[in-house]
Amino acid sequence: MQLLEATGGKGWWWSGERGERVPLSQSPTSCALAAAAADASFPAHDVAQFIARWGFFDPNPFLLRRDWSSVEARGLDHYGRNLAETLYGLDDATRERILQATRAIIGLPEAIEPRLAEEEDRFYFLQQEAGLEYRVHQMGVSSGTLRMLALMTALHTSPEAKLIGIEEPENYVHPAALSAFVEYLGNVRENIQLVMTTHSPLVLDSLGDPEVVRVVRRDERRGTVVEAGNAEGVRRALEASGFGLGEYFQTRGFGN
Secondary structure (H helix, E strand, O other): OEEEEEEOOEEEEOOOOOOOOEEOOOOOOOOHHHHOOOOOOOOOOHHHHHOEEEEEEOOOOOOOOOOOOOOOOOOOOOOOOHEEEEEEHHHHHHHHHHHHHHHHOOOOOOEEEEEOOOOOOOEEEEOOOOOOOOOOEEOOOHHHHHHHHHHHHHHHHHOOEEEEEEEEOOOOOOHHHHHHHHHHHHOOOOOEEEEOOOOOOOHHHHHHOOOOOEHHHHHHHHEEEEEOOOOOHHHHHHHOOOOHHHHHHHHHOOOO
């Protein structure tokens, strides 16, 4: 039995309780499953609730520098727009764990002071950096620091998440910090499933294990295809060539 159909945001979903099709109208980029699952009578309600606990994050420094206190989100927003508000609402212990994780990867900040400007009903934070006499306003914090701080906040404030996706961690982040970031992810993946996209050979070198790598290709007939590849074959090629996984990728060893 077909449960829903949507094209460009328009369509319908089947309500078992009503015994009829319910019109569906939303933005073209929205997920039809999420919209239909708002009604408990939707046959795939449990599946939708499970997927709703997934989190995908691609913090954008331009948006991170601004105040978006009106963003409606459970926890940190996908783009990190409510980072200051999220940090403000955390207990001291959780906020300190986020700072320690961020410092372990990029070496700063020393401290963060989230604030609420009550007269303007907006949130922001001040950052303390070594060697600076004055604290840095959120607007002036570097792109890499903002992005890493947001990613660490996402990892530490998503206790219900069953899966967390991270989009291209190499963006805005100093290359020297990537290996520490990947190492940190390796320490937390026992508690949560992680999916990460990347174009960076440095990230692949830090991963090291071809078993965890999937290659995304565009196929004219099948569209987007995700392939596991021959992990054992890649491992033998690395041993024979002396290449790291990133170097192997650059030589088009994956056929990319």
